[in-house]
Structure formats: structure tokens, C-alpha cells
Amino acid sequence: MNKSPMNKEQSYQEMIEQLKSLIADEYDLIANLANTSALLNQFMDHINWVGFYLFKDGELVLGPFQGKPACIRIPIGKGVCGTAVARKETIVVPNVHEFPGHIACDEASNSEIVVPMIKGDTIYGVLDVDSPIFERFDSIDQHYLEQVVRFLIDHHF
Secondary structure: OOOOHHHHHHHHHHHHHHHHHHHOOOOOHHHHHHHHHHHHHHHOOOOOEEEEEEEEOOEEEEEEEEEOOOOOEEEOOOHHHHHHHHHOOOEEEOOHHHOOOOOOOOOOOOEEEEEEEEEOOEEEEEEEEEEOOOOOOOHHHHHHHHHHHHHHHHHHO
8 A cells, every 4th residue: 555644545445446346246255255355465565464264163263365374263352353353343453462362373463453244243253464564554444444344244244
């Protein structure tokens, strides 16, 4: 993404339009999550992992992603992903090394944003994005990544 907030917002808006047309006629969840993670990986600068964990049998299980191999299962309430689900809110972590109970799947990650995929009281999973840059994610990232998740939830559930 470009450095100025306006260009960053424009880039996100363009990405969301591409996402909408990319998955408009497809209803397979895994296929759409795979393309979404690839699209986010293409559009977002300074990230080293982007993907989804899906809620299955009371825990988060690795889903489609772009990046190095990752932790396969995350208990609810553990790490940033499990905490975002437990709190039912987006969590932006400027420095993952200061987050209590952080699960280090990739030692190169220094900041993280996790957006839970929740509709009503039903948990579907999370969108997780990691960066090697401290304080990489801001309110603009949060706003647009939450839009991505809302679009996916509305499209599938």
C-alpha cells in the first residue's frame, strides 16, 4: 500500500472491488478464502503472512493462507487469534512480543491484526495478518479488513 492515508484508502477500496468481482459468482468458502488471502497478499505491503483460521470443534484450525507454514490449531482465548474470538472484536497488536500468550508461528512477525469472522453469536473463524514491521497496522487497515470480513460473511452465511 502507498504511504499516504488517502492512497492507502484508495488502494483498499480498489482491492475490495476486485474481491467482490472475484468471488461474486463463487460460493465455495475455501476457494473464496484462498483467493481473498492471495488478493490481500498482493495488495498489502510489508506483511509476511495473511490468511484464515476457521472455527471447528471448539478451536481455530488453519485455513487458506499466504506465507510460511503456520500453527495448525489455536485454542480460543490463546494468542492473538484466540483472544480476538474470545473478545469478539478486532485486535491490533503493535508489538506481538508484548502480547501476553502470543503464539509465535513465524519469528519474523512483529505486529499483527486479527479480525474475527462472527455473525450474530456464531463464530466462523478469523482473518489474521502478520508483519515484520512494528506498528504496521492502523485504523485504516482495521476499517477495511473488517469490511473484507463483513463481505465474506454476508456472501457465505
